[in-house]
Amino acid sequence: MNNLATPGMLTAVWISLIVYMGVILYFVVRGARRTTNMADYATGTFQFSPAAIGLSLAAGMTSAATFIINPGFIAYYGISAFLSMAVFLPIGAIISLIIFSKRFRKIGSAVNAKTIAQWVGIRYNSASFRLYMAFLSVLHLTFIVLIAVGLTQVLSRALNVDALPALSGIVLFTFGYMMFGGANSLVYTNMIQALLKVVVAVVLLFSGYQLFTNADAGFFQQLQQIDPKLTAAFNTDSPLYRDFLKLSFVS
Known part of the structure; x- marks a missing residue:
């Protein structure tokens, strides 16, 4: 394996990692103290501020893929991938939250569901539908593998x-910390991760500021020199962003 990290960077990464783990464990213990039964473990105690819930939701919706995997799609396919992930995806997510979240919580509180599969099964009175949703939930393992591989590649080199x-x-x-704290700990830890992601996002944006202020060769001109399709709204070489339907609804 190629050792890419310098001694100074290695020290900084270890210190940051230890501090991060310490903060996470502190909030895990704090969340675990609120967990008294399986209902608290699965859905939480509903005693968090709107800001904490919002930050936790933001962290859950973005995930590590936002910083590790999705930028690769944008680098490979250009503006079309950016429009899909940074424009249409947030619009779709916000509209979905406005339309479904209030009703979802109302029904969830009424039926006292602990999982999505249970919620669906009770809501539609269908055992087969519940089993189908449970099966789809198991398929989240594939996404867990994707994130674990991405994080491993970054952390092992750092x-x-x-x-x-x-x-x-x-x-x-x-x-380990999820098994210990459940949903209450998840809200706390996601909140911390969301704040860190905001900091990282700002750093990344300002690190590329000079690309947009270069008077000799603008950002889009540089992309066109690499490949004109990188600046097109639809990238015909892409399996995901070839037309408006795939870019806005399918992706």
């Missing part, structure tokens, strides 16, 4: 360690 120890540490730490 710490100059092999992939297996990095992956083991990520899995044990994440699943």
Whole structure:
């Protein structure tokens, strides 16, 4: 394995990682104290501020893919992927929350559901529909694998360690604190992650500021020199962003 991290960077990463783990564990313990039964573990105690819930939701909707995987799609397919992920996806998410969230919570509180599959089964009085939703939930394992691989690649290079120890540490730490704290801890830890993501997003945006202020070669001109399709609204070479339907609804 190529050691990419310098000694100074290695020290900074280890310190940041230890501080992060310490903060997360503090909030996990705090959340676990509110967990007294399985209902609290599954859905939380509903005693959080709107800001905490909003930040937690934002962290859950963006995930690590926003910073590790999605930028790769945008770098590969250009403006078309940016429009899909940074314009149409947020619009669709906000509209969905406005339309469905209030009704979803009202019915969920009435039926006292602990999982999405249980909510669907009770709401539509269908055991087969509940089983189908449970099966779809299991398929989230594929996304977990995707995120774990992405985080492993980043962390292993930042710490100059092999992939297996990095992956083991990520899995044990994440699943460990979730098993201990449940939904209450999830809200706290997601809130911390959301704040960190805001900081990272600002840093990333300002790190590329000079690309938009270069008077000799503008940002879009530079993209066109690489590939004219990178500046097109629809990238015909892409399996995901070839036309408006795929770019806005399918993706």
